[in-house]
Amino acid sequence: GVGHAAVQIAAAVSARVITTAAEEYHGALADYGAETVLDYGRDDLADAVLEASEGGVDAVLDHRLDDYLQFDANVAAQGARVVGIGENSPDPGFTNDGAARSKDVSYQFMSMFNTPDLRVPLRGVAHLMNNEALSIDVARTYDLEEAADAQRAVMSDSFLGKLVVEP
Template identity: 40%
Template sequence: MRAVRYHEAGAPSVLELEAVDRPTPKGDELLVAVRAASINPTDAKRRQWGPKHLPKTTGSDFAGVVESVGDHVTAFESGDRVCGTGLHTDRFQQGSFQEYVTVPTDIVAMLPDSVSFKRGAAAALAGVTAWRALVDHAGLEPAETCFVHGGTGGVGHLAVQLSAALSTDTITTVGTEEAERAATEFGADTVLRYDDPELQESVDQPVDVIVDHRIDEYLGFDIGISAFGGRIVQYAGEDGDFEGAREGRSKNLSLHMMNMSNLASRSDTTNISEPLSSVLELVARGVINPQIHQNYSLDEAAEMHRAILEDSFIGKLVVTV
């Protein structure tokens, strides 16, 4: 079968489309025929840094059809449409950019019939991240206000849609006029430009929940716009200095530092299957709609790796396998 692998860390050019043996499922695993996969920034960052096990097949998210199941599997059978994520973590040497993958059932959920393989793959890692941030960490409530930084990104566009479904007021930031229109369609009540020098003054109400992927840039800003008792959830960003510790204390804020990858790599966290099932159910009901900016083939994986870190686009990049 074909797999997009790398044998050393480096530029996108280290990715190679290779012929490898088809894997065999162990007792608690499924063999899935992958139909679609999406790319996330973590796939490209891991390729740059070098994962624990090499060679590594790239890709975390997948959607496909169960080909066969291990002897101990009871919850799935061959022919099931499934979706999963978490293959980027060091727990796995395989990834999703290959024709067949063996996966444990704790990272897999059923894919509803009405959700295409491409949309399932697009919703997986980004959707679980948005769900974990807004539901599990922030506990966003109906009468609350939520601010999502970067509302047209892979995670951001799903977080805006989830926030619009859960809460009264969703505020987001974007970079272009086209993105402003898209974020409004995703359900944002207020769309601001992240490069506006008056951004903080444009937020005209205290915000209960803030979802931040550039915490080194925005922690001071987040504290400034927070309501008393606000929750700031950060899922990415570098180390950095910030101002506002005194103000944050006086507002009784909580800072949630989360990593969706824990769900795939630690046995003491929720299984990925649970939040992923919830996300896919919302996609099936039309509550959230993952956007596919561009579709690729496996031999274009290096271009996907370049684009995910360098280009600006709305939603997700998907590969059809």
């Protein structure tokens, strides 16, 4: 859900976007502005990211930090920033923190529960939506009584877009 919006926002500010996704979403992500879309299941993913980025990425938005913390460090450019927006495990860790240390990688962890004042960035999002540079796809809708099903889907299913619970 976050990825398709992030791709559009990054493309709107002329960032080179390299993203990973299941193959069935590659076309849509390219349409949203991704320059390179890679299958996250490929064995040579780190090499492919390094090649596409010409040596390393400047920023990573990662919603599965516990699974990809080391990967993020391995594909990071010098001085890169990794923003962790989610993880399934409360204790993500490195197998070799030297990759992150030697590149001065910065890590920022986000949570819905400590979000700062968003008035200014949301004005930018509204501007992009008004100019049709950002659209939010709804993958599925659920009745309020199905909220538990929606939560399970968000944790386990693959989809492109947002899951919406309606009253």
